[in-house]
Amino acid sequence: MNGKNTSKMIVNSILAKWPILILYAGLMAFLFFLCILYNIKIMLIVDLIRFTLIPFFLFLAYRVYHEEKLLRSLNKAHSQGQMLTIKPHGLTEKAFIEFFNRLQQQRIQYERENEEKFKKNRDYLVMWSHEVKTPLTALKLLAENENEVASIDVQQQIALAYHQLDMILTYERLADFNQDLVFKWYSMKEIVEMVIKKCAVFFIKKQITPHIKIPPVQVLTDAKWVSFILTQLLMNALKYSHEDTFIEIKWLSNRLEVNDKGIGINASDLPRVFEPGFTGENGRRQNSATGMGLYVAYQISEALNLKLDIKSQLGVGTSTLLIFPQKNIKH
Missing domain, CATH: 3.30.565.10 (Histidine kinase-like ATPase, C-terminal domain)
Known part of the structure; x- marks a missing residue:
C-alpha cells in the first residue's frame, strides 16, 4: 500500500469518528448549560474540557491508528492469501476477524483445488495431444514408405484421430454436460x-x-x-x-x-x-x-x-x- 492510499485511509478513519466528536461536544455543551442553569462557576466546565480534551484526542488517535493497522493488515492478507493475525479490540472486531479468516481459508482451498484441477487438465490435454499425433505420425510414415497407401489404413488412422479429438471435446464439456x-x-x-x-x-x-x-x-x-x-x-x-x-x-x-x-x-x-x-x-x-x-x-x-x-x-x-x-x- 502506497503513502497516498495510507493518508487517504487515515483521513477517512478520522472523518468516520464524527459521532464520537459530536457526542463529546454535546456532553460538554450539556454540562455548560447545567452550569448556567444552576449558577455554577463556568470555570468548572472549562477545567473539565482542559483535563479531558487531551485524553479524548489521544483515545481518538489510538483508534485511528488501530483501524489503519487493521485495514492495512486486511489488504495485505487479502492480496497475499494469508490469515489475519492482528489482535482484535472488542467482540465486533473479533467476530469480523474470525469470519474473514474462515472466508480466506475457503478461498485458499478453492484456489488450491482450481490450480490442481487446471494442472490435471493441462496434463491430460498434453497427453491427449500426443495421442492425436500418433495416427497422424502413422499416416506420415505410411506416405513416406509407400507409394500407394491402403485405403483401410488411412481410414483407420483418421477415425482414430477423430475419436481422440471427440474425447478431448467431451472431457472439456463435462462441467456443463447436463445442459446438452x-x-x-x-x-x-x-x-x-x-x-x-x-x-x-x-x-x-x-x-x-x-x-x-x-x-x-x-x-x-x-x-x-x-x-x-x-x-x-x-x-x-x-x-x-x-x-x-x-x-x-x-x-x-x-x-x-x-x-x-x-x-x-x-x-x-x-x-x-x-x-x-x-x-x-x-x-x-x-x-x-x-x-x-x-x-x-x-x-x-x-x-x-x-x-x-x-x-x-x-x-x-x-x-x-x-x-x-x-x-x-x-x-
Missing part, C-alpha cells in the same frame, strides 16, 4: 448398429466380427451420449482383443453387454478402471493409453442415470455392462 441432454425413446439395436458402423474400419483392420444379439427393445435416454459410451467400450474391446476373434454385443433384461475374448484386465486393476488417468497394466504395456476413456464414459453414464460396470478375467476376456433403469425400458 435430450431424452427420447430410441431403439437399442439401432443405436448399436450405428456405433458398429462408426467403428467398422477398426473391426475390418483387426478382422474382428461383431455379434449383435439385441431384441426389439426401446430405451428412454440420450442416443448421442449412449453412442459415445458404447463407442468407448467398443474401442477398448477392439484395442485389447486378439485378431480373428469376435466381440459380442447383447441385451439381457435391463443391460447392454459388450463381451470380448481379449487379454482381460488384472484383478488388482479392476477397482480403479474408472479413475481419471489410470491406465493399468495393459495400458502401461502398450504405452498408448490416456486412462481417460473409461473415466469420461463413467461420468456420462452417471449423468444419464445409468450404471457402468466391468467384469474381467486375465487372459480370458472382458465384459462391460451398461445398466438402464427398468422404468426407462419398454419392449
Whole structure:
C-alpha cells in the first residue's frame, strides 16, 4: 500500500469518528448549560474540557491508528492469501476477524483445488495431444514408405484421430454436460448398429466380427451420449482383443453387454478402471493409453442415470455392462 492510499485511509478513519466528536461536544455543551442553569462557576466546565480534551484526542488517535493497522493488515492478507493475525479490540472486531479468516481459508482451498484441477487438465490435454499425433505420425510414415497407401489404413488412422479429438471435446464439456441432454425413446439395436458402423474400419483392420444379439427393445435416454459410451467400450474391446476373434454385443433384461475374448484386465486393476488417468497394466504395456476413456464414459453414464460396470478375467476376456433403469425400458 502506497503513502497516498495510507493518508487517504487515515483521513477517512478520522472523518468516520464524527459521532464520537459530536457526542463529546454535546456532553460538554450539556454540562455548560447545567452550569448556567444552576449558577455554577463556568470555570468548572472549562477545567473539565482542559483535563479531558487531551485524553479524548489521544483515545481518538489510538483508534485511528488501530483501524489503519487493521485495514492495512486486511489488504495485505487479502492480496497475499494469508490469515489475519492482528489482535482484535472488542467482540465486533473479533467476530469480523474470525469470519474473514474462515472466508480466506475457503478461498485458499478453492484456489488450491482450481490450480490442481487446471494442472490435471493441462496434463491430460498434453497427453491427449500426443495421442492425436500418433495416427497422424502413422499416416506420415505410411506416405513416406509407400507409394500407394491402403485405403483401410488411412481410414483407420483418421477415425482414430477423430475419436481422440471427440474425447478431448467431451472431457472439456463435462462441467456443463447436463445442459446438452435430450431424452427420447430410441431403439437399442439401432443405436448399436450405428456405433458398429462408426467403428467398422477398426473391426475390418483387426478382422474382428461383431455379434449383435439385441431384441426389439426401446430405451428412454440420450442416443448421442449412449453412442459415445458404447463407442468407448467398443474401442477398448477392439484395442485389447486378439485378431480373428469376435466381440459380442447383447441385451439381457435391463443391460447392454459388450463381451470380448481379449487379454482381460488384472484383478488388482479392476477397482480403479474408472479413475481419471489410470491406465493399468495393459495400458502401461502398450504405452498408448490416456486412462481417460473409461473415466469420461463413467461420468456420462452417471449423468444419464445409468450404471457402468466391468467384469474381467486375465487372459480370458472382458465384459462391460451398461445398466438402464427398468422404468426407462419398454419392449
